[in-house]
Structure formats: structure tokens, C-alpha cells
Amino acid sequence: MRFRREQHLRRQGDFKAVREQGRRIDCGAYTIWYRVRDTVAPAPAEGAAAKPALFAPPPPNLVRVGFVASIAAVGPAVQRNRARRRLRAIVREHQLLIPPGTDLLVVARQAVNRWENRELTEKFIGACRKLPPAKGA
RNA sequence: UUUUGGGGCCUGGUCGUCGCUCCGAGUUCUUUGAUCCCAAGGCGCGGGUAAUGCCGCGCCCGACAGAGUUCGGAGAGGAAAGUCCGGACACCAUAGGGCAGGAUGCCGUGCAAGGUUCACGCCAAGCACGGGCACCGCGUUUCAAGGCGCGGUGACGGACAGUGUCACAGAGAAUAUACCGCCCUGCUUGGUGCCGCGAAAGCGGUACUUCGCAGGGUAAGGGUGAAAAGGUGGGGUAAGAGCCCACCGCGCCAGCGGCAACGCCGGCGGCAGGACAAACCCCUUCCGGUGCAAGGCAAAAUAGGCGGCUGGGUGGCCCGUCCAAUAGCCGCGGGUAUGCCGCAUCCUCCGUUGAUCGCGCGCUUCGGCGCACGCGCGGCGGAGGGCUGGUCCGUCGCAAGGCGGUCCCGAGAGAAAUGACGACCGAAUCCGGCGAAAGCCGGAGGAACAGAAUCCGGCUUACCGGCCCCAAAACCAU
RNA sequence: GGCGCGGUAGCCAAGUGGUAAGGCCGAGGUCUGCAAAACCUCUAUGCGCCGGUUCAAUUCCGGCCCGCGCCU
Numbered sequence: 001m002r003f004r005r006e007q008h009l010r011r012q013g014d015f016k017a018v019r020e021q022g023r024r025i026d027c028g029a030y031t032i033w034y035r036v037r038d039t040v041a042p043a044p045a046e047g048a049a050a051k052p053a054l055f056a057p058p059p060p061n062l063v064r065v066g067f068v069a070s071i072a073a074v075g076p077a078v079q080r081n082r083a084r085r086r087l088r089a090i091v092r093e094h095q096l097l098i099p100p101g102t103d104l105l106v107v108a109r110q111a112v113n114r115w116e117n118r119e120l121t122e123k124f125i126g127a128c129r130k131l132p133p134a135k136g137a
Numbered sequence: 138u139u140u141u142g143g144g145g146c147c148u149g150g151u152c153g154u155c156g157c158u159c160c161g162a163g164u165u166c167u168u169u170g171a172u173c174c175c176a177a178g179g180c181g182c183g184g185g186u187a188a189u190g191c192c193g194c195g196c197c198c199g200a201c202a203g204a205g206u207u208c209g210g211a212g213a214g215g216a217a218a219g220u221c222c223g224g225a226c227a228c229c230a231u232a233g234g235g236c237a238g239g240a241u242g243c244c245g246u247g248c249a250a251g252g253u254u255c256a257c258g259c260c261a262a263g264c265a266c267g268g269g270c271a272c273c274g275c276g277u278u279u280c281a282a283g284g285c286g287c288g289g290u291g292a293c294g295g296a297c298a299g300u301g302u303c304a305c306a307g308a309g310a311a312u313a314u315a316c317c318g319c320c321c322u323g324c325u326u327g328g329u330g331c332c333g334c335g336a337a338a339g340c341g342g343u344a345c346u347u348c349g350c351a352g353g354g355u356a357a358g359g360g361u362g363a364a365a366a367g368g369u370g371g372g373g374u375a376a377g378a379g380c381c382c383a384c385c386g387c388g389c390c391a392g393c394g395g396c397a398a399c400g401c402c403g404g405c406g407g408c409a410g411g412a413c414a415a416a417c418c419c420c421u422u423c424c425g426g427u428g429c430a431a432g433g434c435a436a437a438a439u440a441g442g443c444g445g446c447u448g449g450g451u452g453g454c455c456c457g458u459c460c461a462a463u464a465g466c467c468g469c470g471g472g473u474a475u476g477c478c479g480c481a482u483c484c485u486c487c488g489u490u491g492a493u494c495g496c497g498c499g500c501u502u503c504g505g506c507g508c509a510c511g512c513g514c515g516g517c518g519g520a521g522g523g524c525u526g527g528u529c530c531g532u533c534g535c536a537a538g539g540c541g542g543u544c545c546c547g548a549g550a551g552a553a554a555u556g557a558c559g560a561c562c563g564a565a566u567c568c569g570g571c572g573a574a575a576g577c578c579g580g581a582g583g584a585a586c587a588g589a590a591u592c593c594g595g596c597u598u599a600c601c602g603g604c605c606c607c608a609a610a611a612c613c614a615u
Numbered sequence: 616g617g618c619g620c621g622g623u624a625g626c627c628a629a630g631u632g633g634u635a636a637g638g639c640c641g642a643g644g645u646c647u648g649c650a651a652a653a654c655c656u657c658u659a660u661g662c663g664c665c666g667g668u669u670c671a672a673u674u675c676c677g678g679c680c681c682g683c684g685c686c687u
Contacts, residue, residue, distance in 0.1 A: 001155080002156075005158085010551090010552055010553095015552075068552080076588090078586095078587055078588055081553095081556090082556095084552095085556055088556090088557085089557040089558075092156070092157095093155080093156095
């Protein structure tokens, strides 16, 4: 299962939107925030739609995930990189469990590097069951 | 062999499944293919023109670029860290010089990212080796100071250029000082001896000693202090003192040695001299500022700016084709979000191509256009060389390793790739057994510090362990 | 990533080469019927850590650690 750069949450605005409008699931060593995107695009003026796709909204069914590992919660750079990579690998393998059109934010805590991979995976699968189904489905 | 110290080097391996980023090649899809600068398309039908590379529709073909996909290749460090120094690079400022501010600091040789020069050479954060000087430790020698040897440490210019500070303690602290003590003189208290007088008590004298006072000498000794104003030994003296002498230290002068720092030796001076410049400061040498969030290009929405046109009424006055504000439309330029470049090894040469510039010729509606050439610049391709990493070979070294040649390769992310998971081998360490010991066998255990962010060099800091060399000590064997 | 500032009792802090003010807090006392307020007294710190210079360092110099701010 692939997990390309387009599926990464990268904008400050996207992160703020998930944190302010989304909901939260506790997973022990990490926290998941989620927010179902409005499938109807903000719809700028008719003329703007014809512009080149610099600011095209993401495809409505795309699942996007952002990973957060702060220096205060996780530690120095090696710990942060490792936490981010492990969480990303888990999300990548089970991304089909996420309803399409959802933005996810995975926030690591200090314990994440002490947990076994199996525990982290079980928590993630459990959290995905609590996610609301996609709007159109 | 072990331990300690110093120096140099390395930073676990193999395989499987699933992934990320970049590069190359192939393949599929996507298309504004004449609005100067061009992707100089094709066919058919219809329309239009003085004419066309005119307009519309349909089908086919289609670079560049982008996206998907397949294959191949590459992908964290010795510190990537701290950001402490030096530089490249970029922008800003800049005639030259100075002030301020900051840094630098014994001498010689070599190395060094780089800078500068036509070149020689010079500068450079720092590093290595050798030397000088100072201090510390040990040994040795001397009566002692001191000398000599070995080892270590040193931000090691200047304290007669000037200013300043030296608390407390102490008598006295930088123009030194005189508390105790020591000595001399005078007076005085007591004691002892001797002499004289006296029967004796005693009186007088004198010598030594002693209590106290006054005057003076002294800087040996005590005590205080971080430091007490040359040191040690001897002579000398009432006691002492560079007062005198010897040695040492210090200052000045001359000679000799050394590339130099500096040293040696001789003479003179009885001694001027304290410490602090990581206090201000003086001298030497160097430094413009900001930093890739530098800087450059493209560029939306909203708001605002400027210009033009149109509209109506408002306000102003020197009453107009005026001025100001205002609404709508059109245009312009600037900034921002955002994206791209900077940014992925450098240099030289050759070829090709592109735009700018210069020059020449020609044409021109005087706006420019075309052709050819040229300096410099950019892209692509090729060749050569340097650097980094690796293979192989040679050579040097006791060795880790260094040097030279050869062939191959050259991380580039951007909420930030270089991985996730599993299996096996595996160092340290622990447990058990065997053994005199070294060690062997079995089990447990499962690898330090740590993640590029424009690049290069240095320094510092963190760190499991391993390998090699040197020195010292201890033990064992010969 | 780059640049800059700071660290002194439990808290806020002044300060300088010679053992560190002041305030809040705390403890005890006076006052009061009991409190508050007021007044008096007291306590603790060797100045983030490690080196160096100096007779002497919180201060000067160097290196670490921690905290904060600015530039997109």
C-alpha cells in the first residue's frame, strides 16, 4: 500500500482546521484527531475555477494524514524521527480503514517509542472503528 | 600479560516482505499546435476576405512540460550537535584616510578551508614539529642561595607612557614602617661582689646585674599578611645594616654566538626594583554590515495606490473644458499567500545551442527588422584534471594506517526522504559447569552518542566498544 | 536554520574584584477578649555547572547546561 506525499498534511491551515474543528481519540501512546472534509469545495468565483491548479482543493475521497512529534513530548531529533516513521508505517498499512475524505492528525507522546509495534497497531485499528463513515456513503 | 597515561584509526553484518525521496531509461495519459518573440501540424466539411499562417466544427498526428507506471541506480555523521572561530556565496553600504568597537599576541620551520598577485611571494581560523623563556614536581649537587638532569604546565608583547586597585589583619602596604625585641646614653628601683669609714646598724664609692622612665641608634629576629622593599654565607659592629666581601639575582654598557626568540662572557652600578594589563590603557597585526528566513524569478483573492473613460449630484473659489471628494467600468505597476530557483563535486578546454550586448553590412513605414562576426554568460554533449567514497595494484611504515596509480560512483528533504517489520549471525555484561590458570562449554542478553537543512575548514562538547603504536609501573618466564 | 538576551533565598529582584541590599512569604513575640493591621526580632542562600587569571571571582576570561525572545 502506498503512501505518497500528497497524502501528507502539510499546511498550517490544515493542521489548525483539524485541531479546531475535529474530534479526538486517545490511543495511549499517541492521540488521533480527525475531521471529515467538506466535500463541497469552498467554491470560489466561477472565473477562479479556470485558473491553473495551484490551489485546487484535494480530491474529495483523498485521505490525508499529518504526524506531529514535538521536542517537548518525544525528545531529540532521533526519537522524533523514529516515532514519526513508525506511526507513518502503521497508518500506511491500514489506511483503507480510514473513511475517504477524512483528515487525520497523529500526535505522538513520549511513550510511543517504548511501545511494541503490535500494541500501536491494535490501538490504531480500534480508533478507526470509531471514525464516522464517509458523508456520501 | 595487566593497569595507567598519550597519540592515531574504525563506528556491527547478512537475508526477506512492504515503503519514501531523487536521478536515468522505457511506456501510457494529459494539450491554448500564430495575441511580436512561435510546437512555423495534416486531412475533410462549412463560412469569410483584396489576401493570408482567416474563422468554426470533426478526425488523425503531436514535441516541451507534467502526472501515472515498469526497470535500473543512489540515499545521514564522526561528531550531521553546540553555533565558538575562519572562509566561500548573496545582498546592502562604500573616493581615500581616521575615530569608535571587536579580535590578536615568545621565536623558527612546515601544513591548512580559502584570499590576494601576471608571477615570485604575502595574509589566513587553526594544527604539527623544534627551540627560547617563565613556573611547578621529582632526583642530584652545594653550608646555603643557586646550578644541573628528567618530566609536566603556560591566553608567553608592555607595569620607567599614563591612570587606577591592593580589603581584612598588621606597627607599617608602594612617597614604606618602628609594636615587641636588640643596642647605646642619662636618670632611677632592687640585688650581689669589692673598696673606704664605722664597735655595729649603716653610709659613701665602684663593677656587674636588674625594675622603670626619657632621648637616640637599628631593621638581624618575633608577630600579621597573598605580598614586609634584593637572597645565601662570611666579615664587621654597641647592636645592626650592601656597611664591606664572595656567590646568586637585578639594571646599564661593550663583546661574542644564534636566522630569531634569546643565550654566554666581561666591565660598571651597591640596587633604581612589588603584584594586577583574563582593570582601564599603550604597542603590534587584522576586521565595512547583514546573513540562504541572504537573495532572485513567477504570482491569486481581498483591500489599498496611480492613470484613463463615463455618470450624476455635493463642497470650494479667481465661476471654469477648474479643483477636491465620490460611484461604475477599463488599464497599470508594487507587495503578500503560494510556487520555483538559490540547491547538490569543482575547474579548464572543445563542439553545439539560446538570449543579451557590441560592431559591420543590407532593408526600413525611422518604431525597428534580417544576415554575418565577436568578448563574456547560461543549457546540453564530449575530453582532461582536482576533491570525496569504494575496488584492485604498487610503495612507505613495527602497526593501525599514509602516499601514488587504476577503474567505478557523487544524498538533497522542505510538517522535512534516507525507513518500518521480521529472521539469522553477533560484541559488552550476567549466571551455571569444567579447569591450577589462561581459557573452554552451555544458557540469558541483544549494541554508545546521536539524524544532513546553502556549502567548506577548524575548535569544543557527547559517546558503547574495538584495532594499532609509544611511554611508565607491576607481575610471570627465559 | 540564523541572530540576540538572561540564570542571585520558596517568589520578585538590587548589586559590586574584598563573604551579597530591599520587598513579599515563613517562624516567634508585642498589642487584642480573639483576630486583622501595625511594630520588634529571627531564619535560610556562598550568586546555574566546570575550569582558568588573581593574594582573593557572584563579578574578569573560556567551555558546558538550562530558560526566554526576534527574523519566515
